[in-house]
Structures are given as C-alpha cells and as structure tokens.
Amino acid sequence: MAQTPATPAQADEAQLDPRLVLDEMKKNGVTHVVWLPDSETNFLYQLMEADPSLTLVPVSREGLAFSIAAGLATGGQHPIILIQNTGLMESGDSLRGWTIALQIPVVLMVGYRGWTRHGVNTDSAATYTERFLNAFGITYYLVETSADAPRISIAFEEARRTQRPVAVLMADEYHGFNR
Amino acid sequence: MFQTADMLRIFNAHRGDAIVVPGRGGPHWNKISTRPGRDVPLGDPAMGGHAGFALGLALARPADRVVLFDSEGDLLMSLGILPTVAELAPANFYHFMLDNECYATTGGQPVPNAKNVAYDVIARGCGYPRAFAFDKLEDFEASLPSILAQPGPVFAALKVVAEVENVPIGQRARWQTRTRDRVLADLRAELGVAR
Numbered sequence: 001m002a003q004t005p006a007t008p009a010q011a012d013e014a015q016l017d018p019r020l021v022l023d024e025m026k027k028n029g030v031t032h033v034v035w036l037p038d039s040e041t042n043f044l045y046q047l048m049e050a051d052p053s054l055t056l057v058p059v060s061r062e063g064l065a066f067s068i069a070a071g072l073a074t075g076g077q078h079p080i081i082l083i084q085n086t087g088l089m090e091s092g093d094s095l096r097g098w099t100i101a102l103q104i105p106v107v108l109m110v111g112y113r114g115w116t117r118h119g120v121n122t123d124s125a126a127t128y129t130e131r132f133l134n135a136f137g138i139t140y141y142l143v144e145t146s147a148d149a150p151r152i153s154i155a156f157e158e159a160r161r162t163q164r165p166v167a168v169l170m171a172d173e174y175h176g177f178n179r
Numbered sequence: 180m181f182q183t184a185d186m187l188r189i190f191n192a193h194r195g196d197a198i199v200v201p202g203r204g205g206p207h208w209n210k211i212s213t214r215p216g217r218d219v220p221l222g223d224p225a226m227g228g229h230a231g232f233a234l235g236l237a238l239a240r241p242a243d244r245v246v247l248f249d250s251e252g253d254l255l256m257s258l259g260i261l262p263t264v265a266e267l268a269p270a271n272f273y274h275f276m277l278d279n280e281c282y283a284t285t286g287g288q289p290v291p292n293a294k295n296v297a298y299d300v301i302a303r304g305c306g307y308p309r310a311f312a313f314d315k316l317e318d319f320e321a322s323l324p325s326i327l328a329q330p331g332p333v334f335a336a337l338k339v340v341a342e343v344e345n346v347p348i349g350q351r352a353r354w355q356t357r358t359r360d361r362v363l364a365d366l367r368a369e370l371g372v373a374r
Contacts, residue, residue: 032238057238057267060259067228068263071235074219074363076372079235097225098232102359163374 016172017146018044021109022051024152028107031077032057034065038084038111041170062087066094070104084111085129085169095136095165105159107152108138108167115171117144133167140167180338181316183277187211189320190246190275193327197244198366200233203277203284204248206354216369221359223284227256230274234264237272237331240370244271244327251278251298251336252290258301261334265306270330274302279341287343302334314338 021044025033033048034057035041048054057072059065062083069079083091088110099106114123121127133140139158141151152168159166184207191211198217201208205220212218221232233247254260254276264272280293290296299310311326313319313335326333344351357365367374 055238057263059263061257063227064231064257064260064263067225067231068235070224070228071232071237072239073235074232074366074372075236075239076367076370077235077239093225094228097223098228101224102221102363 014145016143016149016170018047020146020149021143021152021170022047024149024156025080026051026053028153028156029078030080031055032069032072032079033082034059034068034072034079035082036060036062036065036084036087038087038113041082041109041111044082061090063091063094066091066098069106070098070102073104073106074102080107080109081165082109084125085113085132086125088167089125089128089132092132092136095138099165100136103163104165105163106165107155107159108165109152110140110167110169112142112169112171115144115169117171129169138165138167140169142169142171144171180314180340181319183207183339183342184211185316186319186337186339187248189316189323193323194246195244197246197273198236198240200229200236200245200247202229202248202253203250208248209354209356215357216365219362219366220355220357221362222355224359227253229253230257230260230264233274234260234267234269234272237269238267241269241271243370244273245269246273247275249274249276251276251280251296252282254298255290255296258305261302261305261307264332265308268308268332270332272331272333273327274307274332274334276334276336277339278336279339281341281343283341283343286345287341298336299334302336307332307334310334310336312336312338 032055036059065081069081072079114126141155155166155168183204187207200219229249233245237245281287281289299312302310
C-alpha cells in the first residue's frame, strides 16, 4: 500500500519552530547568548540577532563559552550557551571547572549533530554526545519538534534549582536553515 | 623583567574600586589587596579561562571597572578570546597579562616560542584599540595612570620573573584564604547580586 505523503501542516509539526525556542529563552530571562554557529540553529541565530533584548557573545572555540558564561552569571546576568555537540565534547575541562565546580546555573543548548532517532548512527558525534553528558553528570532534554519546546523551560528550572549546567539537545539539524 | 609583586603593589595604588581578577598573580595579590570583597582569586578553575570569566564580568557589570591579570600560558590556550573581547569592546575591561615565558606551576617548562611572542601585537591585530608591552617596571609605573584613565578594552603584556614551583602540588602551601564558593558569594554580596 502506498504511503500517504504528509500534509504541509504535518510537516511543520515535525519541525522545530525557532520562534518557539526564542520565546523559551525570553520567558526564562536570558540576557546573553554565548554561542558558536552550528547547522542546527542557523535560523535561530537570525532571530536572536534581530532581538534587541539579547546580547550575542560570539566565541571561536566552544570551550571559551563556559568561563564567559560563568563571569556573566556571577555578575548577575542570565546567559545561555549555544554550541554544537562536537564543540561540547571539546569543552570538557571548561565545563567542569568554570560551570560545574563554580555552581553556575546555565542551560547548554546543544546542536545534536548526527542524531537519527533510530540509534543507528553514522556520525560518531552523535554516538558520544549522551555518553559525554552522562560522564559529567549533566542532565539533558531532547528537543526535536515544536511540541518539545516546553522542555526548554524545564531545563532552565532545573538549572536554577540545582545550580548546575543542564543541557537541551537540539535534534533538528536538517531544518536549521528553514524559514 | 620585573617582580609580579612589585608590579601589583604599583597597580594597587591606582586600583580604585575596580573588580580584580588576579589570575596567577593571586598569591601576591591576596597579600596586597585592601578590598578583598572586590577580588576574584579563583586560582585555576580550568586553565585558559580567566580572560573569558573577566570578560563575562565586565559585560555583566558595565558600570564597574574589571581588571584582569591573565598569564601567557592561559592566553595561549585561548587566543580566540581576543577577537571576542575586541568585537564586544567593553569599555570597562582592562586586560593585563603576566608573561614569565614558562609554565611556572608545573616546574618552569617554556611555553611555545617563549621568548619571541609579541602578545601586544596579537591583541592589536585581533582588534584591541590599545595594546602595550612592558619589560621595565619604571615604564609600567609611568604608563599605568594613562592606561587606566582611558576606556578599555586595553591589553598590556608584562614581562615578569618566573616563580617556578617544583614541589608536588599536594605538598604546596595553600595561598587561598577563601574557598571559590566564598569568593563568588563575597563578590555577589559586594555587587548586590542575588543568587
């Protein structure tokens, strides 16, 4: 039997609307986005850049993001870190020393490169992402579609309550360039 | 080259109410500073991050002057912080860097190309509007008031005498007088920042 193609509406539901992500950030009082571009969050970047309530802090290596976020949080601001899983893994010691050890309540919004849903990974970046987070004891929430967006607020609440970094895995790479 | 402690004593006379991130100058600064509530002697949470932390503080507190004493070993690990600072250009950020040409706390091994790196040139090339290098204490002392009188970001590389430690880490005398948690709590209280 032939499969019925998805309607445009169904296709939209299967995507993550970046506007919802931005709304979640603002709802949780984010002031600064410390970030390095990735393919999962390209459209989000364009929205953030246009939003006067957010200050974008660009870094050139993901490990730099953690000490910057620690300084911002210590000074009373509310940063979020927006990086890809590849860069997260490069950042292990900074994650440990500048956020976990200093009890910085920051949400890590991590592009989940290689995520396939079915567990058969062809990209080792995906293979090691959750193992890495588990090794550091970082709780994480998976966000694939618009219906998952409220999980971002759960991550913010947990970061505030535990005074620790909490991760949101943004698993929507192929729609990152969609408008 | 000059002694870090001598340089910090000169700086202290001009400190005002600046927030100071003393980095690897912490052991000396702890004995010199008269305003510990505005000091952030964190030791070494993770090498290479002092400049990022101080930048974050400067961005968070634009009305407060933030002075960092970075080191060349730390900065070499994170040279990418320089264009980030330059792009955001916080006018309250003063970036001093202690250059002892080695990894003093691990036994004094030289950093890469130890004697031939022009850090002020790198900072200027990354977009810092002002960058300096000092290897004589009297020159530093003469220039410091004008450096601090103008807006940041500014970078100054300081050639200091290495104070090499060869004792195993577990046997070294602890220079910190407060835990990191206490340091951050004291700073938040000083700045009126709620947790």
